[in-house]
Amino acid sequence: MRYRPADGHGLPHDPFKAIVAPRPIGWISTVDEEGRANLAPYSFFNAVADRPPVVMYSTTGRKLGLDERKDSLANIRRTGEFVVNLTSWDLREQMNATSAHLPHGEDEFLAAGLEKAPSVEVAPPRVAAAPAALECRLLQEVALPCWDETGENVVVFGEVVHIHIRDDMIVDGRFDLTRSRPLARCGYQDYAVVERLFQMRRPGQGGGR
Numbered sequence: 237m238r239y240r241p242a243d244g245h246g247l248p249h250d251p252f253k254a255i256v257a258p259r260p261i262g263w264i265s266t267v268d269e270e271g272r273a274n275l276a277p278y279s280f281f282n283a284v285a286d287r288p289p290v291v292m293y294s295t296t297g298r299k300l301g302l303d304e305r306k307d308s309l310a311n312i313r314r315t316g317e318f319v320v321n322l323t324s325w326d327l328r329e330q331m332n333a334t335s336a337h338l339p340h341g342e343d344e345f346l347a348a349g350l351e352k353a354p355s356v357e358v359a360p361p362r363v364a365a366a367p368a369a370l371e372c373r374l375l376q377e378v379a380l381p382c383w384d385e386t387g388e389n390v391v392v393f394g395e396v397v398h399i400h401i402r403d404d405m406i407v408d409g410r411f412d413l414t415r416s417r418p419l420a421r422c423g424y425q426d427y428a429v430v431e432r433l434f435q436m437r438r439p440g441q442g443g444g445r
């Protein structure tokens with residue numbers, strides 16, 4: 237089959253997010269102007285550079301039912317700061333719980349029973365149990381086209397200014413994904429979990445970076 241996205245796919249559900257999958261999940265914590273914490277998962281998320289390290293995430297649409305724009309971007313616009321917490325198999329239920337569309341100012345850490353840990357260079361707290369967390373400063377926002385009149389599609393780029401890694405995630409000097417078992421988002425209600433790694437060397441390359 238083939239189709240133009242603007243014309244529709246004719247399938248029961250949109251396959252786009254199942255095609256571009258699996259996507260890592262950035263579990264993004266922010267604070268509002270009163271210092272109230274917010275936490276939400278975003279799978280339009282990735283690392284886009286490493287020297288300096290830069291990540292991006294994209295906020296799309298609006299809060300279902302509440303018909304409001306999403307809190308994470310509003311907070312980042314006010315403070316210029318966010319933290320990307322990385323997920324793990326053990327935290328899957330809590331991660332999902334924090335995607336609930338709570339009214340502005342309600343703390344998803346509390347709603348999901350998650351302990352906070354302080355950040356070093358930015359105000360938003362971290363998820364204490366996350367295998368790793370990236371403290372970020374806003375670099376740039378890019379507005380995207382949006383078919384949903386009351387929503388917005390915006391990509392946020394942040395420079396990573398401080399990195400936290402749980403000590404038990406380091407094995408033989410490497411961040412061990414088979415310990416953190418990160419979640420990834422696929423299409424529909426599907427997720428993937430990293431449980432097995434394999435290695436390949438690029439042609440002409442000795443050791444891996």
Ligand SMILES: Cc1cc2nc3c(=O)[nH]c(=O)nc-3n(C[C@H](O)[C@H](O)[C@H](O)COP(=O)(O)O)c2cc1C
Pocket residue numbers: 261274275276277278279280281294295296297298299305306307308309331332334335336337338421
């Ligand atoms: C695994 C997962 C991935 C998600 N990815 C995105 C995403 O990439 N962009 C987005 O706008 N919403 C995404 N959502 C929905 C947001 O998490 C949800 O709208 C959340 O309530 C936004 O919270 P906020 O208003 O506190 O920012 C995702 C939800 C889940 C469960």
